[in-house]
Amino acid sequence: MTDPSRRPAVALAAAVRSGERSATEVVEEHLATISQDDGTIHAFNLVTADEARARATAIDRQVARGEDPGPLAGVPVALKDNLCTRGLPTTCSSKILGGWRPPYDATVVTRLHAAGAVMVGKTNMDEFAMGSSTENSAFGPTRNPHDTDRVPGGSSGGSAAAVAAGFAPLALGSDTGGSIRQPAAFCGVVGMKPTYGTVSRYGLVAFASSLDQIGPFANSVADAAQLFDVIGGHDPADSTSLNRPTPRALSVVDDGVDGLTVGVLTEYLEGVDDEVAARTRAAADALAAAGARVEEISVPEVLLGLSAYYLIAPAEASSNLARYDGVRFGLRVDAEDTTTMNTATRSAGFGAEVKRRIMLGTYALSAGYMDAYYNQALRVRTKIIEGFAAAYRTCDVLLGPTTPTTAFAIGEKVDDPMTMYRSDVCTIPTNLAGHPAISVPFGTSTAGLPIGVQLLAPALAESTLFRAAAVVEAAADQGGRT
Amino acid sequence: MTTPERLTRQEVAHVADLARLQLTEAELDLFTGQLAEILDHAADVASLDLTGVAPTAHAMAVTNVLRPDVVAPGVDRDELLGQAPSVEDHRFRVPRILGEAP
Numbered sequence: 001m002t003d004p005s006r007r008p009a010v011a012l013a014a015a016v017r018s019g020e021r022s023a024t025e026v027v028e029e030h031l032a033t034i035s036q037d038d039g040t041i042h043a044f045n046l047v048t049a050d051e052a053r054a055r056a057t058a059i060d061r062q063v064a065r066g067e068d069p070g071p072l073a074g075v076p077v078a079l080k081d082n083l084c085t086r087g088l089p090t091t092c093s094s095k096i097l098g099g100w101r102p103p104y105d106a107t108v109v110t111r112l113h114a115a116g117a118v119m120v121g122k123t124n125m126d127e128f129a130m131g132s133s134t135e136n137s138a139f140g141p142t143r144n145p146h147d148t149d150r151v152p153g154g155s156s157g158g159s160a161a162a163v164a165a166g167f168a169p170l171a172l173g174s175d176t177g178g179s180i181r182q183p184a185a186f187c188g189v190v191g192m193k194p195t196y197g198t199v200s201r202y203g204l205v206a207f208a209s210s211l212d213q214i215g216p217f218a219n220s221v222a223d224a225a226q227l228f229d230v231i232g233g234h235d236p237a238d239s240t241s242l243n244r245p246t247p248r249a250l251s252v253v254d255d256g257v258d259g260l261t262v263g264v265l266t267e268y269l270e271g272v273d274d275e276v277a278a279r280t281r282a283a284a285d286a287l288a289a290a291g292a293r294v295e296e297i298s299v300p301e302v303l304l305g306l307s308a309y310y311l312i313a314p315a316e317a318s319s320n321l322a323r324y325d326g327v328r329f330g331l332r333v334d335a336e337d338t339t340t341m342n343t344a345t346r347s348a349g350f351g352a353e354v355k356r357r358i359m360l361g362t363y364a365l366s367a368g369y370m371d372a373y374y375n376q377a378l379r380v381r382t383k384i385i386e387g388f389a390a391a392y393r394t395c396d397v398l399l400g401p402t403t404p405t406t407a408f409a410i411g412e413k414v415d416d417p418m419t420m421y422r423s424d425v426c427t428i429p430t431n432l433a434g435h436p437a438i439s440v441p442f443g444t445s446t447a448g449l450p451i452g453v454q455l456l457a458p459a460l461a462e463s464t465l466f467r468a469a470a471v472v473e474a475a476a477d478q479g480g481r482t
Numbered sequence: 483m484t485t486p487e488r489l490t491r492q493e494v495a496h497v498a499d500l501a502r503l504q505l506t507e508a509e510l511d512l513f514t515g516q517l518a519e520i521l522d523h524a525a526d527v528a529s530l531d532l533t534g535v536a537p538t539a540h541a542m543a544v545t546n547v548l549r550p551d552v553v554a555p556g557v558d559r560d561e562l563l564g565q566a567p568s569v570e571d572h573r574f575r576v577p578r579i580l581g582e583a584p
Contacts, residue, residue: 239547307525327566347504418519
């Protein structure tokens with residue numbers, strides 16, 4: 001499995017490191033694709049062409065001097081616009097951060113830089129990562145490259161679309177309840193949410209701090225593994241960062257699934273589209289054919305995930321977003337006293353979904369309701385963790401669909417929050433448990449839209465997760481249509 | 483655990499005030515219906531009997547995270563203040579916070 005077409009970003013870096021291709025040429029190629037197609041797709045809030053060209057020149061000079069720029073030498077990367085980039089606008093697709101330029105880089109940005117990667121831009125998202133379609137952006141929606149009348153998913157829709165459209169072979173997103181995996185499934189790319197604490201959140205604008213995790217988008221499992229290897233690892237600047245060895249990814253990705261037990265998650269197959277369920281079962285067959293033991297497994301607690309999440313995440317958000325008060329950065333709407341200024345700024349700066357979640361969270365934490373809603377949701381979180389733990393006593397990985405449906409039409413769900421929230425039903429339990437999971441493209445629907453299957457693993461079992469994902473990917477390459 | 487009463491328009495107005503959000507009458511109507519629907523869905527969680535189950539606020543909790551007590555450069559003060567909407571004398575400037583204008 002060393003076919004370079006199966007790991008385009010890794011192959012690109014190898015070509016730049018060996019001097020076979022210049023970083024400048026690679027970056028110009030991608031900037032040309034962006035300028036040709038992003039007017040239609042709108043994956044980017046900002047294209048950093050000048051910075052990318054300067055960076056590519058520096059990498060080419062390093063290669064000319066005989067230095068190694070790193071494992072991602074010259075590889076263009078798109079960054080979700082909630083990752084801080086020093087001196088460059090970081091908007092979270094919100095009006096309230098208008099004009100803000102962070103005074104520091106996120107740790108993942110520093111690590112990408114040290115690995116030789118080249119940032120080509122900041123990608124569109126649902127405002128403050130709250131949404132499942134990228135329609136909740138103050139700058140307008142991103143379109144799905146497979147069908148521009150459809151959403152790319154969300155909240156990291158711009159990053160998923162950027163990889164799917166060929167704007168960059170790699171991208172970073174953040175996943176609080178499925179915001180990497182769901183858009184990856186909708187856009188036909190690989191998207192992975194790491195174990196909570198394996199990737200530093202330093203410089204990631206907070207949404208729900210106990211759930212947020214940064215992770216990779218790529219065109220292949222091996223490329224996602226390479227990007228995970230680069231961004232993972234302990235960071236003293238994030239007090240929730242795990243101070244223990246990060247699981248290996250790229251070096252084990254081709255190790256296969258012989259001897260592993262895969263549990264097909266019964267609850268995730270209930271209420272999903274027939275085509276999506278059929279592809280999930282086909283992925284189970286592919287894993288069995290590759291030597292895994294496959295069994296059905298039930299984790300009934302996951303059915304409570306959606307309700308628990310939509311209490312916990314808004315509660316944390318209502319606290320995190322209290323900092324947008326018009327005092328220290330971003331938008332200020334002037335008023336004669338500070339309380340009125342705070343209120344005027346927040347009312348003008350936040351969009352409808354952010355306001356809904358702040359209010360939901362404030363309510364769930366308010367006197368008289370905190371035990372019935374927030375504390376109760378935290379007890380459900382314990383039950384979900386126990387449910388997964390029971391499944392992992394017999395299974396190494398779990399398998400299910402990533403999303404109940406394929407990409408829906410722009411405008412279809414945007415006025416109905418509860419219906420929109422249901423598109424996260426298969427991804428949320430993973431975040432509540434702090435576990436890793438990955439979405440792998442596995443064929444298309446009869447309408448030609450991508451279908452993603454999801455693999456889940458216990459905390460810090462990324463090595464197993466990537467191995468199983470590579471097997472599913474290889475089977476998809478051998479003919480994926482339902 | 484019993485499910486609380488259905489959310490009212492007055493409660494939404496109160497919560498918006500707590501969260502420093504000003505809503506129009508139309509927004510108040512819209513959000514009351516939408517938030518009530520979300521909380522109705524959450525009734526499956528609110529109505530469960532989970533007596534004796536410990537809450538989990540953090541799935542991968544780490545405790546007592548310390549760093550070596552060494553001096554390291556922080557973020558430049560002027561760079562931080564340069565991001566503020568209004569600054570005076572190296573400090574953030576805000577409108578009056580008490581009843582009387584200065």
